[in-house]
Amino acid sequence: MSDLLLEVEGLRKSFSGVAALREGRFSLRAGSVHALCGGNGAGKSTFLSIVMGIQERDGGTIRRRGRPVIFGSPKEALANGIAIVEQELSPIPAMTVAENIYLGREPVRWGQINFRAMNRAAQALLDDLGFAIRATDLMMDLSVAKVQLVEIAKALSYDAEVIIMDEPSSALGEHEADQMFDAIRTLKEKGKGIIYVSHRLSEIFDIADSYTVFRDGAYVGSGALANVTRNELIQMVVGRPLTEEFIKENVPGDRPLLEVCGLHAESGVFDVTFEARHGEIIALYGLMGSGRTEIFERLFGLSPDRGGEIRIDGQAVRIASPKDAKRLGLAYVTEDRKGSGLVLTGDVRSNICLAELGKLSRGPAMSTRAEARAARDMIQMFGIKAASDRLDVSGLSGGNQQKVVLAKWFLTEPRILLLDEPTRGVDVGAKREIYRIISEFARNGGAVLLVSSETDEVLGMADRVVVMRGGRVAGEVTRSDMSAETLVHMAA
Ligand SMILES: Nc1ncnc2c1ncn2[C@@H]1O[C@H](COP(=O)(O)OP(=O)(O)OP(=O)(O)O)[C@@H](O)[C@H]1O
Ligand SMILES: [Mg+2]
Structure with a gap:
């Protein structure tokens, strides 16, 4: 069996006549973390939401372990071993952490939701990941970072083979991000494939093995991160060289x-x-x-x-x-x-x-x-x-x-x-x-x-x-x- 978990070619999508994605190309190997890079509006989330069956494509092919697929809903994608942590989170505030994680697939006993079993499973999952969150807490009482960690735990709870993470670290502090990276490394060792989106380059070089760059809705290039420098990657993303990443022209006064x-x-x-x-x-x-x-x-x-x-x-x-x-x-x-x-x-x-x-x-x-x-x-x-x-x-x-x-x-x-x-x-x-x-x-x-x-x-x-x-x-x-x-x- 090939170790190509996912191959995508020529994926296209327009919104009211405006192309968001012109040529999405991507492939993911088992046991790897693949960074999907690109500027704001480059089409990354659009691409991922089509793969996940959240949005419909206008054209292009998606192959899952060599087999052409089109998912009509995230549920179908999940059934085929693909889970996502979405960029824009949508927790249900009045529900508990456990209810959010198992929404729509709650454990049932004698026709009733088995809250005890659900809370126990959720807590075990969170503890396993090293996330300091109580399964019985309400979502609305959690910080943005913890909500993000719950979403990650939820995506991992499906035990999917492909895990898509669209800017999972943007709401996390250093400490929480480290916990997440540990979780990602474990998944990689288990042979899963992770698609990782982030604008933080240090992080990409830290956690990912390979990269693909989109610019203006089209594939620009891909390869192993070991063979590319930070500046080369920036140039692919931005489309021109950036001489320096930071601009600092202020000089503090005395008052x-x-x-x-x-x-x-x-x-x-x-x-x-x-x-x-x-x-x-x-x-x-x-x-x-x-x-x-x-x-x-x-x-x-x-x-x-x-x-x-x-x-x-x-x-x-x-x-x-x-x-x-x-x-x-x-x-x-x-x-x-x-x-x-x-x-x-x-x-x-x-x-x-x-x-x-x-x-x-x-x-x-x-x-x-x-x-x-x-x-x-x-x-x-x-x-x-x-x-x-x-x-x-x-x-x-x-x-x-x-x-x-x-x-x-x-x-x-x-x-x-x-x-x-x-x-x-x-x-x-x-x-x-x-x-x-x-x-x-x-x-x-x-x-x-x-x-x-x-x-x-x-x-x-x-x-x-x-x-x-x-x-x-x-x-x-x-x-x-x-x-x-x-x-x-x-x-x-
Ligand atoms: N539902 C929508 N309706 C109209 N336009 C959309 C919609 N979703 C995305 N777009 C447009 O498609 C283009 C690609 O957006 P997308 O969200 O895929 O970018 P992205 O690469 O994920 O960017 P970011 O890094 O900022 O998250 C953008 O120009 C965006 O405005
Ligand atoms: Mg996005």
Whole structure:
């Protein structure tokens, strides 16, 4: 029997006349991790959803172990040994972890769902994977990272031969990602094939054996990762060479813009002190749960004052609500773009103008024109790939949705940017654009607080790193002393 688990050729798909996929080609061997690479909107998710029977193809062939197949639904794909962890998660919030994992195939006893058996099976699965999650917890009580881990556990519970993972790490911290990588290595040893999508190149070189690149909906190339350099891969993805991945043009000034003194916050932030100067990019680094997001929530007035002082330009300020925060020039890009950043049912224009409604609405006619202009500027500034600004955000690729969230906040002309995973799901070319925008913002005197689980990004962009551990500041590292080892060591 051949070890080719999956072969795809000439796969095509258009959405209302616009080609999303022109020539999808791919092959997957048993016992390998194959990275599917490509920029935002290159057609990766479209390709995978056709393979999985979620969407219909316009043309092309798919062979499963040499046999031509077309799956009419994910259920059929699953029955043929293919499971997926989708890019956009859709858990049922009011259900438990176990119910989500076994949805539609619950163990039954005497005509009733056997909850005890189901909870036991789910817990065994989670424990096996080393995921610290209780099977009886409600999905709505879990962090984004844990929801992601549950989705991974669910895909693995089918014991499929082919496992597709569409950006599984984008919501995970370093620690959770390591747990997932361990799980992937075990699957590989068992002879399974894993299709892995990620915009994090370090990760790809770490975990994958082979790669395939799509660009503008078409196959560009494939091979063994051992035979390609990081720069060569970037060039295939972007279509031209990138001389450097990071753009950093800001130089920190002397005057503090934001001072945080002895700050306490709900859910475990204790006595946190640091400052960000005009023109400075500060990274808050730490494991998930180390208090980074909680600091942002306190600074943006989303959680109550529990003590400590916040000063802006030397003046003590009170931030009791997001309205206070915005008035003081803060903007907050949250880690969960669907939960708090984006209105998926709204179009690109209204989403971009969402945070700035006050400034733009001076009479209905004016507002439409001002909105249209503002949206156009932002679409250009961020290079948002959308056919029209009246298109629903849900039709954009993941990375382009992220850019809409950033654009929305830049429009408020903030002085202090709180960025929680700002390049999540953003491709290597667009990341560079975002770095340029962030460093230009700092160069013009703004201060940036950056939370990122991508160590490369912290090292590439931060002037100083405040390392958090268990809700406290574990130490500070300046740019000249930064290394991945130092940061990981201090945070653990
Ligand atoms: N349901 C849809 N309706 C209309 N257009 C769509 C739809 N789904 C995808 N597209 C378009 O198809 C193209 C490919 O999108 P796709 O989501 O496959 O990209 P991707 O490679 O997964 O990108 P990303 O890295 O950002 O996730 C994009 O231009 C996207 O806007
Ligand atoms: Mg995608």
